[in-house]
Amino acid sequence: MSQPLRPLVFQILLxxxxxxxxxxxxxxxxxxxxxxxxxxxxxxxYRTLGQMRDGGLIDETPTxxxxxxVYTLSxxxxxxxxxxxxxxxxxxxxxxxGQLIG
Amino acid sequence: xxxxxxxxxRILRFGPAxxxxxxxxxxxAAFDAMVADERASRRALPRLRVWTRVLTDLLLSxxxxxxxxxxxxxxxxxxxxxxxxxQDLRFALRTMRRQPLFAIVAMTTIAIGVGATATxxxxxxxxxxxxxxxxxxxxxxxxxxxxxxxxxxxxSFSLPSFRHLSAADSGLTDLAAYDSFGGSLVLDGTPYRVAxxxxxxxxxxxxxxxxxxxxxxxxxEDTVPGRDLVAVISDQMWQERFAGSPDVVGRELALxxxxxxxxxxxxxxxxxxLAALVNQVWVPVSAQGLIRGETDxxxxxxxxAVELVARLAPGSSARLVRDALDRAGQAFHEPRDEDWYxxxxxxxxxxxxxxxxxxxxxxxxxxxxxxxxxxxxxVNVANMMLSRAAARSREIGVRLALGATRGRLVTQLLTExxxxxxxxxxxxxxxxVWTTGLLGSISLPIPIPLDLHFxxxxxxxxxxxxxxxxxxxxxxLSPALHATRGDLxxxxxxxxxxxxxxxxLRSVLxxxxxxxxxxxxVVAGLLIRSAGRITSLDLxxxxxxxxxxLIDTQDANRSVDESRRFYRTxxxxxxxxxxxxxxxxIDVPPLTGSNQQSTALLPDxxxxxxxGARTVEFAQVSPGYLSTxxxxxxxxxxxxxxxxxxxxxxxxxxxxxxxxxWPGESAIGKRFAFRTADEPIDLxxxxxxxxxxxxxxxxxxxxxxxxxxEQFGGRSYTVVARVEDPVVAVMIRDHVRELDPILPPAQxxxxxxxxGLSLLPSKxxxxxxxxxxxxxxxxxxxxxxxxxxxxxxxxxxxxxVRMALGARSAAVRRMVVRDGxxxxxxxxxLGLLAAAGLGRLIRWMLFGLSPFDAVTFISIAALLxxxxxxxxxxxxxxxxxxNPVNALRAE
Numbered sequence: 001m002s003q004p005l006r007p008l009v010f011q012i013l014l015x016x017x018x019x020x021x022x023x024x025x026x027x028x029x030x031x032x033x034x035x036x037x038x039x040x041x042x043x044x045x046y047r048t049l050g051q052m053r054d055g056g057l058i059d060e061t062p063t064x065x066x067x068x069x070v071y072t073l074s075x076x077x078x079x080x081x082x083x084x085x086x087x088x089x090x091x092x093x094x095x096x097x098g099q100l101i102g
Numbered sequence: 103x104x105x106x107x108x109x110x111x112r113i114l115r116f117g118p119a120x121x122x123x124x125x126x127x128x129x130x131a132a133f134d135a136m137v138a139d140e141r142a143s144r145r146a147l148p149r150l151r152v153w154t155r156v157l158t159d160l161l162l163s164x165x166x167x168x169x170x171x172x173x174x175x176x177x178x179x180x181x182x183x184x185x186x187x188x189q190d191l192r193f194a195l196r197t198m199r200r201q202p203l204f205a206i207v208a209m210t211t212i213a214i215g216v217g218a219t220a221t222x223x224x225x226x227x228x229x230x231x232x233x234x235x236x237x238x239x240x241x242x243x244x245x246x247x248x249x250x251x252x253x254x255x256x257x258s259f260s261l262p263s264f265r266h267l268s269a270a271d272s273g274l275t276d277l278a279a280y281d282s283f284g285g286s287l288v289l290d291g292t293p294y295r296v297a298x299x300x301x302x303x304x305x306x307x308x309x310x311x312x313x314x315x316x317x318x319x320x321x322x323e324d325t326v327p328g329r330d331l332v333a334v335i336s337d338q339m340w341q342e343r344f345a346g347s348p349d350v351v352g353r354e355l356a357l358x359x360x361x362x363x364x365x366x367x368x369x370x371x372x373x374x375x376l377a378a379l380v381n382q383v384w385v386p387v388s389a390q391g392l393i394r395g396e397t398d399x400x401x402x403x404x405x406x407a408v409e410l411v412a413r414l415a416p417g418s419s420a421r422l423v424r425d426a427l428d429r430a431g432q433a434f435h436e437p438r439d440e441d442w443y444x445x446x447x448x449x450x451x452x453x454x455x456x457x458x459x460x461x462x463x464x465x466x467x468x469x470x471x472x473x474x475x476x477x478x479x480x481v482n483v484a485n486m487m488l489s490r491a492a493a494r495s496r497e498i499g500v501r502l503a504l505g506a507t508r509g510r511l512v513t514q515l516l517t518e519x520x521x522x523x524x525x526x527x528x529x530x531x532x533x534x535v536w537t538t539g540l541l542g543s544i545s546l547p548i549p550i551p552l553d554l555h556f557x558x559x560x561x562x563x564x565x566x567x568x569x570x571x572x573x574x575x576x577x578x579l580s581p582a583l584h585a586t587r588g589d590l591x592x593x594x595x596x597x598x599x600x601x602x603x604x605x606x607l608r609s610v611l612x613x614x615x616x617x618x619x620x621x622x623x624v625v626a627g628l629l630i631r632s633a634g635r636i637t638s639l640d641l642x643x644x645x646x647x648x649x650x651x652l653i654d655t656q657d658a659n660r661s662v663d664e665s666r667r668f669y670r671t672x673x674x675x676x677x678x679x680x681x682x683x684x685x686x687x688i689d690v691p692p693l694t695g696s697n698q699q700s701t702a703l704l705p706d707x708x709x710x711x712x713x714g715a716r717t718v719e720f721a722q723v724s725p726g727y728l729s730t731x732x733x734x735x736x737x738x739x740x741x742x743x744x745x746x747x748x749x750x751x752x753x754x755x756x757x758x759x760x761x762x763x764w765p766g767e768s769a770i771g772k773r774f775a776f777r778t779a780d781e782p783i784d785l786x787x788x789x790x791x792x793x794x795x796x797x798x799x800x801x802x803x804x805x806x807x808x809x810x811x812e813q814f815g816g817r818s819y820t821v822v823a824r825v826e827d828p829v830v831a832v833m834i835r836d837h838v839r840e841l842d843p844i845l846p847p848a849q850x851x852x853x854x855x856x857x858g859l860s861l862l863p864s865k866x867x868x869x870x871x872x873x874x875x876x877x878x879x880x881x882x883x884x885x886x887x888x889x890x891x892x893x894x895x896x897x898x899x900x901x902x903v904r905m906a907l908g909a910r911s912a913a914v915r916r917m918v919v920r921d922g923x924x925x926x927x928x929x930x931x932l933g934l935l936a937a938a939g940l941g942r943l944i945r946w947m948l949f950g951l952s953p954f955d956a957v958t959f960i961s962i963a964a965l966l967x968x969x970x971x972x973x974x975x976x977x978x979x980x981x982x983x984x985n986p987v988n989a990l991r992a993e
Contacts, residue, residue, distance in 0.1 A: 003175045023125075024132045028139070041159025042132040043117060046125035047167065055174050069128065 005084045008040070008048055009057070013081035016058060016073040023049060026071065052077070106149060107134045110156060117160050118167045144419050145241070161575070165513075186510075190517040197518055204490065205522065208483045212526025212570065214877050215479030217533030218472040220558065220566040221870075224538045226465050227565075228556040229377050229453045236372030238310025239413075243375075243450030244420055246277070246410040246427065249443040258407035261387065263434060267410075268302070270430035273418030276308035279387055279408035282379065283394065286657040286846040288356040289343060295657075295846035296339075296357070298383035299374060300390045300408070306334075306368070308413050309375045314340070316351040316366025324386035331389060333362040337370040339382040357383065358393050359659035359844055375411060377452035378554055394656050411450065420447045464863050467943045468870060471625055475874045475881075476573065478618045481611050482885040483526075484577040487519055488607065489892055491585035498585055511586045512579075519578025520571055527570025534558045534566070541866070580607055609925055612889045616929025617936065619882035620966055624937035625944065626875030627958040629868040632800075632951040636861065639949060642794025643692065644732040647683075647824050648853040649831040650691060651838065654818040658844040665817040672821065672841055673724055679837075681830035682823055686727030687811065691820040693857040697797045700807065701777040704763060718759060719796050719806040720776075722814045728754070728791055730824050738770045738789030741810045751813050754789040759805035785809075799857070800949030822853065864947035882966075887973040890922045894977035902986045911982035918981055922974030923967070930963055 005013075008030070015021065015029045023045060030040045049071065052058045057077035061070045073081070095101050103111075110133045114122045122129075133156060140148035198205040233240035246267075248257040258281070259267070268277040279302040287296040299305075303319040306312075314337055323330040333355055344350040354361045362385060374381035385393060387408060414423065424447040435442035453461055491498070498511060538556035558566075584607055655665040669687060677685045690698050700720035725741045728734075736757060745752050760769035769790050775782035791808065795801045811819070825831055831850035838848045858865070894901075901914055941953025 006174060006176055009174050023128050024135045027132060039155055039159075041156050041163075042125075042129040042136075043114075043121065043156070043160045043163035044166075045132070046129055047118070047121055047163050050121070050124060051174055057174065068131070 004087065005080070006048075008044070009052060010081065010084050012048065012052065013057065013073065013077055013084075016071060017078065017081060020061075020070050020072040022063075022068045022070050103130060104134055104137065106137070106153075107131075113157070113160070117164045121163070121167070142419075144414075165509075187517075190514045191521065193514060194518040194521045198522070201490075204486065205525075208486055208522050209526040209529055211479045211482050211881065212523055212573070213529035213533055214881070215472075215476035215573070216527045216530030216566050216570050217537065218475045218530075218870075218874055218877075219469070219569055220530055220534045220562055221537040221541075222465065222468045222472045223565045224534055224556045224558050224562050225468075225541065227559070227561055228538075228554065229461060230451045230458075230465075231561065232377075232452065232555070232559065233450075234373070234375060234377055234452055234555075236309070236311045236369055237375050237452075240450055240452075242414045243309070244412050244414060244423065244447050245450055245455050246412055246423075247446045247448070247455060248431075249446055258409050261390070261408060263431065264302075264387075264408050264410065266434040267427055267430050270426060272426035272430065273415050273422045274412045275415045276304045277410060277412040278302045278305040278308035279410055280305055280375075281387075281390065281408045282381070283390075284654065284657065285358045285383075285393065286844055287383070288844060293844055293846050294343075296382045297380060298357075298385065299381050300387050300393065301384050302387050302408075305384070305411075308411060310413075311372045312369045313366040314369045315348055316364070318366055319386050324388045327388050327390075328392045329388065330386060331360060331362045331392075332365045332386060333357065334366045334368055334384045335364055336368055336373050336380075336382050338373065338380075340367045355383070356844075357385070358657055360392060362389075375450075375452070376454055379454065392659075409455065420449065423447050460863070463943065463946070464867065467625075467940070467947075468867065470940055470943070471622060471871055471874055474618045474622045475878050476569070478615060478622070478878050478881050478885065480523075480573045480577040481615045481618070482881055482888070483519075483522070484581055485608070485611050485885060485889050485892070487522075487578065488581045488584070488611075489888070491515070491581050495585065502586065508586050512582045515582035515585060516575065516578050519582065520574035523570040523574030523578070524567060527566045528563075530570065531558060531563045531566035534562060608889060608893050612886065612893075612922075612925040613929040613932065615882055615885050615889065616926050616966060616970065617933035619878055620930050620933025620962060621936045621940065622871075622878040623875055623962045623965070624934065624958055625940060626871040626878075627962055628941065628944065628948055628951060628953065628955060629864070629871045631955065631958055632948040633864070633868045635951060636799050636949050639795075639799050641693065641799060642733060642792055645693075645853040645857060647826055648731065649823050649825060649828070649834075649850040650853050650856050651821040651823075651834065651848040651850055653821060653838065653845065653848050655842070655845070656817050657846055658842055660817060660842075662815045662817060666812065666815060668841060669724070669811070669819055669821070672838060673726065676821075676823060676834045676837060677726070679830060679833055681827050682825050682834070684726055684730040685821065685823040685834075686730040687724040687819040687821045688727050689722040689811070689816050689819050691822070691856065692721075692731075692794065692796055693799060694797075702805075702807070703775045703777055703782055716763075716805070719804050721806070721808055722811040722816055722819075723808045724811050724819075727822065728808070730822050731794070733794050734792050736790050736792055737768065738787070740789060741808070745810045746812050747815070749813075751783055751785040752788045752810060753785045754791050754808040755787050756791050756803075756806040756808075757793050758803040759807065760787075760790045762805055798949070799861070800946075821848075823850075864949075867944070867947050879965075883969050883973070886926075886970055887976070890970070890973045891977040893922075894918055894974075894981050898981060898984055901981045901984055902988070905982075905984065906986035914982040915975070915978040918978035919971065919974040922978075923970060926967060926970035930966055934959055934963065 011030050011033065012026055015026055015033075021029065023042075026049070027040050027042065027045050030045075034040075049058070049060075053060050053071075056074060057080055059072045059074050061072065063070055092101075107130050111126060111130045114126055114129060133152065136152045136156070137149060140151050145151065233243075237243070248259050248263075259279070261279075264277075264279045268279075279300075281300045283298055283300060285296050285298060286293045288294075301319075301324075303321045303324040306318040313334070316334075318334055319330075319332060323332055335350070335355075340346055340350055344353075350364050351366060353364050355364060356362075368384070373379075390408075412423070414420070424445055427447070428444045431442050431445060448455070451458060501511060502508070535558055538558060542554045542556050653669075655668055660668065673685050673687060676682055690696055698720055699717050702716045702718045704716065723741070725743055725745075728740060735754070738754070741752060741754060755763075755769060763769070763774075764772055769787045772787045773784065774787075775784050785807075793803050793806075796804055796806060821834075823831065823834055825834075828850070835848050835850055838845060897918075901918075904914060904917075905911070937959070938954055941948075945953050
């Protein structure tokens with residue numbers, strides 16, 4: 001089984017799977033989805049984005065506005081996200097067969 | 103880019119360099135976007151929220167990158183992190199127990215710094231943040247003000263204007279009007295002074311208060327002027343005057359000579375929505391004219407004004423409200439040919455709106471002073487930790503050599519310093535219980551009930567701990583980083599030479615320490631010197647033996663004519679009392695911080711550019727006033743009893759006005775007019791008085807006109823009497839009661855106490871700055887000695903070599919002192935520069951003293967240099983006495 005992803009990395013992959021976004025857009029989306037329980041700030045966001053780009057999970061495209069880069073999901077990113085989702089699904093399945101949840 | 107975003111960009115330099123290089127611009131842009139989003143969400147303190155978030159985020163991110171956490175995957179922890187956190191905590195506690203003296207000294211030092219900052223925060227909390235009891239969901243409340251022609255805010259509205267605005271659709275659930283009044287309440291034949299407010303019927307709903315018993319006002323009760331005489335009283339008054347009896351509802355209250363029926367009692371604790379002011383009774387706005395004793399009750403005619411407080415409807419915002427009210431106001435005022443410059447809408451704060459700006463300045467200055475003291479204490483503790491880290495360098499060296507990561511050791515050392523600071527912070531919060539108790543016990547020498555609540559609450563505790571934790575991180579990080587950076591071989595050797603960086607850090611600490619002390623001491627010195635000057639200041643008048651009686655015949659609902667007769671009889675009769683040297687009256691007593699202005703139209707003089715007329719200070723006085731206050735005439739004659747409402751208007755002007763309006767000419771016989779609502783009042787100058795201070799003892803000279811009280815007519819005067827014996831003052835008070843039994847008792851106030859009122863902010867500032875200054879000086883002296891002594895100790899090897907090579911001990915002493923003083927001078931220069939900058943912030947509290955007062959600056963510089971010289975000389979003597987053999991043997 002593949003190694004579990006950091007939750008923030010997985011969240012970002014899920015968000016970029018829907019549509020491409022710039023950095024602040026990702027930040028807002030993460031904060032909305034986690035119900036503002038964990039507030040994501042710019043330093044953590046861009047540090048993680050840098051790592052994901054270096055790891056080949058996402059692609060960075062510069063736009064006309066120099067200060068706004070747009071991030072898209074790469075093929076490797078899509079595969080990794082799918083693997084993580086399947087890993088989670090199998091965990092959930094196991095919880096279901098163990099009648100932990102309905 | 104906003105200025106705060108620019109600051110964020112600068113702060114990013116303290117984070118990981120790679121992150122800033124690559125994403126700095128994006129992060130700054132994100133910061134701006136966050137601020138914009140927070141603003142749009144209409145929650146309180148948007149900027150503060152963003153700052154807290156980004157700073158925590160940056161700190162965590164920096165720590166993560168220190169620990170090398172860069173994986174995209176979850177790192178399987180060898181040990182659960184919580185456990186290692188606990189281990190750090192246990193270890194920190196053990197270190198503290200092992201060196202209890204170190205811990206106690208450090209914590210006490212921190213407690214002083216944090217306590218000072220938290221005390222100032224408590225004042226801000228009590229006056230700006232904490233809504234008074236009974237006020238609900240205060241984050242939805244806004245205060246609405248009219249903007250005046252000169253673009254200044256905080257002006258009130260006329261009643262018709264309020265009624266029109268409240269009918270407009272403006273995104274508010276309630277727009278309520280209020281205005282305070284002082285009055286006389288007669289209960290069982292005894293008059294009491296009460297403070298109350300005139301409010302619109304929806305006021306209680308807007309603020310969120312419930313009745314304890316009975317009801318609040320019906321909307322119909324605040325519409326027809328003078329028809330519905332109903333009142334709501336405070337729970338406090340209900341308990342004190344009516345013993346909490348429920349049949350108070352329906353009782354009649356004799357308020358300012360009119361019978362008001364009590365319809366309800368406000369919930370316990372509620373005494374109004376503004377801090378510090380205690381209301382005992384509320385009446386509907388429609389009773390405003392009546393309670394003020396106006397003869398014409400029609401709202402269109404009466405010159406009555408109200409302040410507005412409002413509750414935002416869900417989804418609305420201050421900006422939307424402002425735009426809507428702007429339009430509504432324009433639609434109302436334009437057809438009537440009245441000026442309309444729009445409204446200002448501010449988030450609600452418990453302080454009286456007009457005092458808000460002054461308070462902000464005061465708090466800003468005090469926060470800087472307290473922050474400087476905090477820095478001094480934190481530098482002291484950082485130095486102590488640095489010394490201890492040096493003593494522990496072997497332990498740290500061994501652990502590094504055995505394979506502990508640097509991040510792990512930094513975390514552990516940081517845990518120690520943050521724990522130390524948190525304990526100190528908690529002590530500091532305890533300290534505020536005492537300091538705020540002192541501040542809350544301030545009472546005013548005037549009969550206005552004040553209710554100052556500065557007692558620390560959870561917010562203050564949270565603030566103290568947050569400040570402590572931040573200081574612990576900031577001032578613990580450098581020693582921790584330095585302690586773990588050393589070269590291993592050096593650290594493992596006995597008595598290894600200290601790394602150069604550590605010496606540099608110490609130099610930075612010395613410079614910071616000196617700079618902060620200089621800043622603090624200069625501010626304290628300026629305030630103390632200015633406080634000393636007040637007593638020796640030439641005020642232009644003599645308040646010794648003068649007693650003041652604040653009387654307002656509106657309290658007894660007297661007409662202007664009745665008032666005129668009352669005051670004339672009072673002053674004429676009292677002047678004949680044995681022991682009364684002289685007696686007079688003035689409507690706006692000088693040196694109490696208040697003033698009134700009028701517009702003078704000068705026929706022979708071109709008006710001020712763009713103004714069309716000249717603004718002058720104006721006071722109505724009785725003929726005896728000037729001689730009672732011993733303000734001499736330099737030309738012309740006094741006002742006298744022969745001048746009456748029927749004779750031509752005459753005034754006395756001060757020298758400043760005479761010299762400004764008619765330079766080089768005699769002012770006697772000159773004419774000018776006062777612009778009024780109806781037609782200009784024509785006036786002739788009959789006398790010139792010496793200049794005297796008007797608003798505060800530190801006031802600049804201003805043009806002033808003394809008008810004859812009979813020729814203007816008012817109902818509120820301060821009667822001043824020069825009497826040797828205070829018993830005579832009591833006789834005058836009793837005579838007031840004989841003349842008008844309904845008037846609340848006019849207690850004699852020593853005039854100097856009244857002056858003290860306008861000096862209150864600067865007095866508080868002086869006390870705080872003095873206490874902070876003394877604490878700062880003691881801490882700085884100790885800290886400087888510690889820092890300098892330690893750096894000499896560190897150089898004992900170098901000194902040994904120099905002496906072995908033939909340096910004389912006198913030369914060594916000189917060298918050590920010179921090095922120490924060099925740092926002191928740099929710190930001093932920085933501190934004095936900062937003090938010169940801060941001087942502008944406290945200028946208004948310095949009575950005529952320049953914020954760049956050379957005496958203060960030079961004596962503080964000399965003081966600090968002396969302390970530094972002693973702090974250097976003692977260790978220098980020891981260093982020069984070093985036996986070179988011993989020093990070198992350590993190698």
